[in-house]
Amino acid sequence: MIQLKTLLVDDEYSAVEGLRIRLEAFPEINVIGSAASVDEAIALLNKVDVDLIFLDIEMPSKSGFELIKHFQPESCPAVxxxxAFHQHAVQAFEVRALDYLLKPVKLARLAEAIERVVTTEKLHRKTALIEAHQSLVNNDPQEVGVTGNSEYKFEAENLVIQDAKNPIQIIPFKDILWIDAAGDYMCVHTPAETHVMRARLKELEKNTLPEGFLRIHKSTIVNLSHIKQLNPLRNSEYMAVLQSGKTLKVSRTYSKNLKSLFKQ
Incomplete structure (x- = not known):
């Protein structure tokens, strides 16, 4: 059975506790925490990975939509x-929310929403990565290599990816532009290819990437040698522009460290 690590974000304590009690009826849901504000949620998300967020919209200081901006689009949890307000529905689906529930939430609607998330998660685990990168093959002249249940290791100046069904992939560290998380997988981006391997960002960090690689987001590590410039955003965040023209968001948690390196 799929069990989704779930975060509840709402500034109303009674709403959080009421939803938590209702979710106890669903074995697919594992509530790992709650937050009363966007900033509190971001602090928690910097420490743990979640699969699903139940998110209020109108909260003091920052709205729920501000939390969505914390994530790289390809690694955002299900939302x-x-x-209590119906007027935000269009905007909610524009940011790819899986459902939009009005308070007070009826149990039948909650069950329907959870079923939608579980179905989406199953499809994601089985096919989404393969289809996404196959789409790149069809629409981009660059070749994209997909590696499934792979093993990897660091060897001299290379990242080596291998599994039983695909040729061994030897990727020079100098050619890696950035690495980002996609659930249980990692996407290793080079100028010519994107390699997908089964691993987590924390695992890569434990293996110690060579000097010159830096985490700039909860879900992203970048090769510093490929950064062309940093463009400031709001709230002490930045947009890193690579030599290729690709842009990557630098979250506030990691921006100070990155900025200090560019000042040296």
Whole structure:
């Protein structure tokens, strides 16, 4: 059975506790924490990975939509908005929310939303990565290599990826532009290819990437040698522009460290 690590974000304590009690009826849901604000949620998300967020919209200081901006689009958890206001529905689905529940939430609607998330997660685990990168093959002249249940290791100046069904992939560290998380997988981007391997960002960090690689986001590591410039955003965040023209968001948690390196 799929069990989704779930975060509840709402500034109303009674709403959080009421939803937590209702979610106890669903074995697919594992509530790992709650937050009363966007900043509190971001602090928690910097420490743990989650699969699903039940998210209020109108909260003091920052709205629920501000939390969505914390994530790289390809690594955003599933989001179900839970709000007392119907007028935000269009915007919610524009940011790819899986559902939009109005308070007070009826149990039948909650069950429907969870079923949608579980179905989406199953499809994601089975096919989404393969289809996404196959789409790149069809629409981009660059070749994209996909590696499934792979093993990897660091060898001299290379990252080596291998599994039983594909040729061994030897990727020079100097050619890696950035690495980002996609659930249980990692996407290793080079100028010519994107390699997908089964691993987590924390695992790569434990293996110690060579000097010159830096984490700039909860879900992203970048090769510093490929950064062309840093463009400031709001709230002490930046957009890193690579030599290739690709842009990557630098979250506030990691921006100070990155900025200090460019000042040296």
């Amino acid at each position: 179900i908005f839970v709000t």
